[in-house]
Amino acid sequence: MQSYTIGQAAxxxxxxxxxxxxxxxxGRVATHRDAAGRxxxxxxxLAALAVEVGQGGADDDEPSYTSAxxxxxxxxxxxxxGDVAAQVEIQAGPHRLVSLLTREAxxxxxxxxxxxxxxxxxxxxxxxxxx
Numbered sequence: 001m002q003s004y005t006i007g008q009a010a011x012x013x014x015x016x017x018x019x020x021x022x023x024x025x026x027g028r029v030a031t032h033r034d035a036a037g038r039x040x041x042x043x044x045x046l047a048a049l050a051v052e053v054g055q056g057g058a059d060d061d062e063p064s065y066t067s068a069x070x071x072x073x074x075x076x077x078x079x080x081x082g083d084v085a086a087q088v089e090i091q092a093g094p095h096r097l098v099s100l101l102t103r104e105a106x107x108x109x110x111x112x113x114x115x116x117x118x119x120x121x122x123x124x125x126x127x128x129x130x131x
Contacts, residue, residue, distance in 0.1 A: 003040040006031070012046065012075050012116065013053050014093025023049070028104055041113020047077045050091035059103055072119040076111055092121045097121070 004012065009029075010020035024031045024039065029049045031039045041049075074092030078091060088104040090097045097119040 002043040003032075004043065004046055006041070006117075008116075009041045009046050009049075012073070012092075012130075013050055014062075015053075017113060035036055043075070045114075047075050047091070047114045050075050050076050051096075054091045054094050054096050070121040072121065074117065074119065076113055076115045076117050079106060079111055081106065088117075092119065102121050 006020050006024065007017045010017040012019060015023075020029075021039075023029055023058055024041070026119060027043065029041055029045050031041055034040055049114055072090065072092035072095055074090040074095070074097070077091045077096075078089035081085040081103050086101055086103045088099050088106060090099070099119060109117075112130070
C-alpha cells in the first residue's frame with residue numbers, strides 16, 4: 001500500500017501541512033514513521049479522510065482546493081470493476097469526481113483505493129444551477 005508524507009497528504013486534501021499535522025495529532029488520521037523518521041499516512045486512511053473532508057468534515061476556514069486547466073489531483077477513493085466497464089472515484093480536496101472508463105484502462109493504470117491520481121476534465125458544455 002502506498003503511503004504519503006504529511007506534506008503530500010496536505011496537498012491531496014487541499015489543506016496546509018500544519019492542518020494535516022494537527023489532524024494527525026488529534027487522531028483524525030493514523031500515521032506511522034518510516035526508517036528516516038518521517039510521519040506517513042497509509043493511502044487507504046488518507047482516502048477515507050479525503051472523503052470525510054470532501055463531504056464537509058473540514059474546518060470552514062480552510063481554503064478550498066482549486067484546479068488549474070481542468071486538472072484535479074487527488075486520491076482514489078473507490079474503484080468498481082465490471083466485466084467491461086469500471087467506475088473510479090477521486091477526491092480532490094472538496095471535489096468528488098467520478099469517471100466511467102474501461103476495465104482495461106483501470107487495470108493498465110493499476111488504479112486502486114489510496115493511490116494518487118489526477119482527473120482531467122474536458123467538456124463541450126457546462127451547466128450552471130442557481131443556488
